Amino acid sequence: MKIKAFILASLLFLTNLSANDKIITIGATPVPFGEILEFAKPLFKQKGYELKIVEFSDYSIPNKALLEGSLDANLFQHKPYLDEFNKANKTDLQAVLSVAIFPMGAYSRKFKDISELKTGSSVAVPNDPTNESRALELLEKANLIKLDRKVALKTPLDISSNPKKLKFKELKAAQVPRALEDVDLAVINTNYALDFGLKPLKDSIILEDKNSPYANFLAVRKEDVNSAKTQVIKEILHSQEVKKFMLEKYEGNIIPTF
Numbered sequence: 584m585k586i587k588a589f590i591l592a593s594l595l596f597l598t599n600l601s602a603n604d605k606i607i608t609i610g611a612t613p614v615p616f617g618e619i620l621e622f623a624k625p626l627f628k629q630k631g632y633e634l635k636i637v638e639f640s641d642y643s644i645p646n647k648a649l650l651e652g653s654l655d656a657n658l659f660q661h662k663p664y665l666d667e668f669n670k671a672n673k674t675d676l677q678a679v680l681s682v683a684i685f686p687m688g689a690y691s692r693k694f695k696d697i698s699e700l701k702t703g704s705s706v707a708v709p710n711d712p713t714n715e716s717r718a719l720e721l722l723e724k725a726n727l728i729k730l731d732r733k734v735a736l737k738t739p740l741d742i743s744s745n746p747k748k749l750k751f752k753e754l755k756a757a758q759v760p761r762a763l764e765d766v767d768l769a770v771i772n773t774n775y776a777l778d779f780g781l782k783p784l785k786d787s788i789i790l791e792d793k794n795s796p797y798a799n800f801l802a803v804r805k806e807d808v809n810s811a812k813t814q815v816i817k818e819i820l821h822s823q824e825v826k827k828f829m830l831e832k833y834e835g836n837i838i839p840t841f
Contacts, residue, residue, distance in 0.1 A: 605631060605632050605633060606632065606633045606635060607627060607632050607633070607634050607635070607655050607656075607812050607815065607816060608634075608635040608636075608637060608653070608654050608655050609634065609635070609636055609637070609654065609655060609656050609657065609658060609816070610636075610637045610638075610639055610644075610645040610648055610649065610654045610656075610657040610658070610659070611636060611637070611638060611639070611645075611657065611658045611659055612638065612639060612640065612659045612774045612775075612778075613638045613640065613774075613778055614774055614777045614778040615683075615685070615773075615774055615777055615829075615832070615833060615837055616658045616659055616774065616799075617636055617638045618832070619658075619820075619825065619828065619829060620634065620636045620658070621636060622825070622828045622832075623819050623820070623822075623824075623825055626819045626822060626824060626825070627815070627819060630815050630818075630819070632812070632815060637653075637654060639659065640757050641755065641757060642659065642660070642664070642711055642714075642755075642756055642757070643711075645657040645659050645660075646660075646665070646668050646672075646674075646676060646802070649676060649802065649803070649804060650674060650676070650804070652804075655803070655807065655812050655813075655816075656801055656802060656803045656807075656812075656813065656816055657801075657802050658682065658799070658800075658801050658802070658820075659774070659799065660799060660800065660802065661713070661796075661797040661798060661799050661800065662678045662798070662800055663713040663716075663717075663736075663796075663797065664711070664712075664713040664714065665678050665800065665802055666713075667712050667713050667736065675805045676802050676803070676804060676805070677802060677803055677804070677805050677808050678800035678801070678802050679800070679801055679802070679803055679808055679813060679817065680800060680801040680816075680817045680820060680821065681798045681799070681800055681840040681841070682798070682799050682800065682801060682820055682821075682839070682840060682841075683798065683799055683829060683837050683838060683839050683840055684791075684793070684795055684797065684798045684799070684837075684838045684840055685772065685773035685774060685797075685799060685836075685837055685838075686773060686783055686790050686791035686792070686793075686795055686836075686838070687714075687717055687718060687721055687770060687771070687772055687773065687790075687791050687795075687797070688721075688770070688771060688773065688776060688781075688783045688786075688787030688788075688789060688790040688791070689721060689722070689725075689768055689769065689770045689771075689787060689788055689789035689790075690760075690763060690768070690769050690770075690771055690776070690781060690786055690787055690788065691763070691767060691768050691769070691788055692763050692764060693767050694767075694788075695788065696788060697725055697727070697788050697789055700727070700747060700749075700767065700768060701747070701767070702747045702748055703747070703748050703749075703750065704747065704749055704750070704766075704767035704768060705749075705750045705751075705752055705765075705766040705767050705768070706722070706749050706750065706751050706752065706766060706767065706768045706769070706770065707751075707752045707753075707754055707759050707762040707763075707765075707766045707768070707769040707770065708739075708751055708752070708753055708754070708759070708769075708770045709753075709754065709755070709756035709759055709770070709772065710753035710754055710755060710756075711755075711756060712736045712738075713736060714756055714772060715736075715737070715738055715753065716735075716736045716737040716738070717797055718770035719737050719738075719739070719741075719742070720737070721770060721789055721791060722749075722770065722789070724789075725789045727747060727749065728742050728744060728745050728746075728749065729742070729743045729744035729745075730742060730743060731743050738753075739751040739753070752766055756771075756772050756775060757775055759771050759772075759775065760775050760776060760778075760779035760781065761779075768788075770789075773836060773837065777833070777836065782834075782836060783836045784834070784835055784836050793838060798840045801816060801817065801820060821841045825839075826839045826841065
C-alpha cells in the first residue's frame with residue numbers, strides 16, 4: 584500500500600509540475616499593462632499556455648515578487664528604474680524586451696497652460712529615484728527649473744535654479760494623481776494617469792516627446808532569460824496583434840517600441 588501511495592503521490596507531483604510548465608504568471612500595473620496582457624490571453628492559449636496576470640499598484644512590489652519566484656516575469660518599469668533596483672538590492676533582474684514608451688506628463692486642475700504657474704506653486708512628483716529624476720527633467724525641459732547635470736538621479740536637492748520658488752511634494756507614484764486637487768501641478772506616470780481617467784495627449788500641459796529614453800521593459804530573472812516561457816512572452820508581446828491593440832486602445836498615449 585505504501586508503494587502504491589508513493590507512486591500515486593509521484594504521479595500527482597509530476598502532473599502538477601507539467602501543468603505549471605504551461606502556466607505563465609506575469610505581474611503588471613493594471614493600466615495599461617494589465618489590459619494589454621488581458622487582451623493577449625488568447626494568444627498565449629494558442630501557444631499552449633495559460634496566462635495569469637497579477638496586478639500591482641505599488642512599484643516597490645513586482646520586482647520583489649519576481650525575485651521570490653511567484654512571477655515568471657513582470658511588465659511595469661523602464662530600464663533606469665530596474666537598474667536602480669538592482670543596484671540598491673544587489674540583484675540581477677534582466678530587462679529582456681522593450682515594449683512601449685509611456686510619456687510622463689504634468690497635469691493641473693487649476694490652470695490650462697504652464698505659463699500660468701505662479702511663484703511658490705506646489706508640485707507633486709513621484710518619490711522613487713528614477714521617476715522623480717525623470718519628473719524633474721521634464722520640468723527642466725519646460726524651463727521651470729535647472730538641475731545639477733553632474734548627478735545621475737536627481738531630487739529637489741539637486742535643483743540649481745528655481746526662479747518660481749516651486750515647492751515640491753514627494754509621493755509614491757500611485758498617489759500622485761490623487762494629489763491633483765491639493766497641488767498646483769502634478770507630474771504623473773502615464774499608467775497611473777490612465778488609471779485615474781486622465782488622457783496624456785489631451786489633459787497634460789507638459790508631456791515627454793517620442794524621443795524619451797524611458798521605454799518600459801519586460802523583466803525576468805537572469806536564469807530565465809532564454810527559457811521557453813520567456814521566448815513565448817517575447818514573441819506575443821511583439822506581435823502585430825498586440826501592437827494594433829495598443830495603437831487603437833490608447834490613441835497614441837502609449838507608443839509601441841517595435
